[in-house]
Amino acid sequence: MEEKVIEKLIGAFMFLPGVGYKTAQRYAYKILTGDEQEVKNLASCIIDAKEKVKFCKVCGGFSTADICDKCKNRNSKIICVVEEPKDISSIERVKNFDCVYHVLHGCISPLNNKGPDDIRLKELLLRVNEGDFEEVIIATNPSVEGEATAMYIAKLLKPLNIKVTRLAQGISMGSDLEYTDEVTLSKAIEARREI
Amino acid sequence: MEEKVIEKLIGAFMFLPGVGYKTAQRYAYKILTGDEQEVKNLASCIIDAKEKVKFCKVCGGFSTADICDKCKNRNSKIICVVEEPKDISSIERVKNFDCVYHVLHGCISPLNNKGPDDIRLKELLLRVNEGDFEEVIIATNPSVEGEATAMYIAKLLKPLNIKVTRLAQGISMGSDLEYTDEVTLSKAIEARREI
Numbered sequence: 466m467e468e469k470v471i472e473k474l475i476g477a478f479m480f481l482p483g484v485g486y487k488t489a490q491r492y493a494y495k496i497l498t499g500d501e502q503e504v505k506n507l508a509s510c511i512i513d514a515k516e517k518v519k520f521c522k523v524c525g526g527f528s529t530a531d532i533c534d535k536c537k538n539r540n541s542k543i544i545c546v547v548e549e550p551k552d553i554s555s556i557e558r559v560k561n562f563d564c565v566y567h568v569l570h571g572c573i574s575p576l577n578n579k580g581p582d583d584i585r586l587k588e589l590l591l592r593v594n595e596g597d598f599e600e601v602i603i604a605t606n607p608s609v610e611g612e613a614t615a616m617y618i619a620k621l622l623k624p625l626n627i628k629v630t631r632l633a634q635g636i637s638m639g640s641d642l643e644y645t646d647e648v649t650l651s652k653a654i655e656a657r658r659e660i
Numbered sequence: 661m662e663e664k665v666i667e668k669l670i671g672a673f674m675f676l677p678g679v680g681y682k683t684a685q686r687y688a689y690k691i692l693t694g695d696e697q698e699v700k701n702l703a704s705c706i707i708d709a710k711e712k713v714k715f716c717k718v719c720g721g722f723s724t725a726d727i728c729d730k731c732k733n734r735n736s737k738i739i740c741v742v743e744e745p746k747d748i749s750s751i752e753r754v755k756n757f758d759c760v761y762h763v764l765h766g767c768i769s770p771l772n773n774k775g776p777d778d779i780r781l782k783e784l785l786l787r788v789n790e791g792d793f794e795e796v797i798i799a800t801n802p803s804v805e806g807e808a809t810a811m812y813i814a815k816l817l818k819p820l821n822i823k824v825t826r827l828a829q830g831i832s833m834g835s836d837l838e839y840t841d842e843v844t845l846s847k848a849i850e851a852r853r854e855i
Binding site: 466467468470471473474476477478480481482483488490491492493494495496497498499501503504505506507508509510511512513514515517518527528529530533534549550551554 | 661662663665666668669671672673675676677678683685686687688689690691692693694696698699700701702703704705706707708709710712713722723724725728729744745746749
């Protein structure tokens, strides 16, 4: 009987990304032997977050209301386009920079059967058209699909006469020239600046 | 508002062993974007396991009742002593071997302020004294503390005139002599067998 309950818990933990049987087993044992209050807190936080957090109807990021705090309170003229809601928190960590967001919920990726109609491009066009924006920063990932999506969006926005920018590509701060791949290096040379 | 709910969820996930902020964040995003049914299943499995699974009053292993299935149904004359409840499932994976268990819930470890009275030794003595056992296998971990605990238990059981054994130490199956540490190799040489 106890085996069944524990096996079910292990199976449930394997739903989390990157968690195989062994890790799930470790988590399950922690649940069984850990502090009751903390275990209940974890379960209620999971339920709570799943029930309360939906997607913002304007930007597509996480929100507990129909429209998220950022869309409601910020009056920025810069709109930053990202692939996933989690990318917002990465950009939010940058200090002294203020913008609103637009989450595409994916990128154009023919291999995964995702075309321009499967991501939130229509909504972006509508927002840029109707809103009072001065600049669109495209912050899709520096992958093949992310690059292609960025190019596609840039072309799409061209007729609207709005400044469209892309995050700079180059060497990461604190990294080592020796370990930088040649594609990154060639991008860094291409975009070199006078000092 | 949404940040608070998500941050609380990330904090709750960090209760799991080996989970830092970044991993907790990944798990939290999976909760927010994953299938609702699976998320609810995870939460209910956690609550369910925590509420139902207690420790068996006889062996100290996990149990959904006062006495676990193994203690209730098995009539083995071999008792296997392990440090933690999770060690039982490791030994259960061995086929064609049948025993009952005794979980110490730790081992003697002066550095962690754990003496002989802090682990379930009295209960072991009582069980061996009153039960009809023929052999005690000491399966504590092959660490310094586990070895010391094994020695201590062996001495403790000596007056009871029962066969006390320890799991063999040597080279792991499938490993490589080149990468075997010298302590293991010396144990393997010491315990060499004629073939």
